[in-house]
Amino acid sequence: MRIKLTSIMVDEQDKATRFYTEILGFKKKHDIPVGEYRWITVTSPEGPDDLELVLEPNANPAARLFQEAMFSQGIPLAAFEVTDIGGEFARLTAQGVAFTRPPTKAGPVTLAVFADTCGNLIQLYQPV
């Protein structure tokens, strides 16, 4: 048993693909039409290449309620590790990304939180 896929619900798959590739800098790996939606995955150019993040259509009303409630409560639904959190904060802010928390020390990490424009808050963290 291996962890090869993880997923994030997005309100609109085109918008999500743009944000996760053009703004965050991930690489698109799959983009395959499936019925009304698409199977879209991205990987990080910093590796590992076989660990994919699925950009899932948030079409289920129950999932939408969950996503909106977590967002309104300020709770991130995914976390990505970075090696230069100050640099990422500056780079993403310059591209218009909205942060709800600037880089802040918290125990063993420095973390920051931003909106992914698709209904989620995402946490960046850098181990201290």
Place this chain on the structure above:
Amino acid sequence: MLLRHEGFRRLCQARDRLREVGEPCPSIADVARDVRISPFHFIRQFEAAFGVTPHQFRIHTRLDLAKRLLAMGQYSVTDVCMEVGFSSLGSFSALFTRRLGETPSAYRRRVRAMSQVPGTIPAGLTPGCLTLMGGLPPRAFAKASRNFEEA
């Protein structure tokens, strides 16, 4: 852009207000005033947080709701148009067609054909987590693994 506590909370409130479809429908400036952000900053901050302007968000929300109601099958296009807050059938149909590439009645026909159960939304329109992978073409994963091994 940094949206701290109160500013962030106000944007979330505005999002809830923009989902409402009842009459009278508040203007974007009304919503901005209600959450005490200037219209200029409201539009800018909303777009940074949600990826669309407040106006686009309201349209998306209404069209999404319209799609769900049409997919259930028991409502007429006119009922759906009124239910999602449009007063003119012509402008609703034109907007729906422009955004989604088919008329409301064509959409209704097409998605109804996906379900045998009246009054329910066809399962294909509300996929559960990761169930989409079952619809991928044969060997989609085999190919991915092979590419990885070659890389």
